[in-house]
Each structure stands twice: as C-alpha cells, then as structure tokens.
Amino acid sequence: MEEKETTATQIIVANNGPLKVKGNLEIQLASGEIVTKEGTTGFCRCGVSENKPFCDGSHRKIEWIG
Numbered sequence: 001m002e003e004k005e006t007t008a009t010q011i012i013v014a015n016n017g018p019l020k021v022k023g024n025l026e027i028q029l030a031s032g033e034i035v036t037k038e039g040t041t042g043f044c045r046c047g048v049s050e051n052k053p054f055c056d057g058s059h060r061k062i063e064w065i066g
C-alpha cells in the first residue's frame, strides 16, 4: 500500500492552553513585522500573554479554562 504524504497544517487546541500550530510558519504581526517559526508554535487563546500573539505560559498562572 502506498503511503500518502500529507502537507496538511496540523493545529491542536490545547485544553486550557494555547492553539498549537505545527510546521514552518511565516507570521505577520500587527506591527507589520514578519516572524518565522519552525516546529510547534503556541498562539495565545487566553488573552493574558505579554508576548502576543504567542503563548508565554501565562494561562497557567491565571488557571485559565477554555
């Protein structure tokens, strides 16, 4: 059986945590700056991160549920 190569972007919604996106990313920030990321990148869902749009772990401090 032939294996299919997938190019689908994998996105995981972490329980009470960030949105995890796997892959090579090119992100345009609100400032217009372009940031590149490899591997898994966590995006803040709780709204408390001081490094938005990225998760900085602050959701744990506030015991965010979502």
Ligand code: FES
Pocket: 017, 018, 019, 043, 044, 045, 046, 047, 048, 049, 054, 055, 056, 057, 058, 059, 060
């Ligand atoms: S989801 Fe982690 S800091 Fe907001």
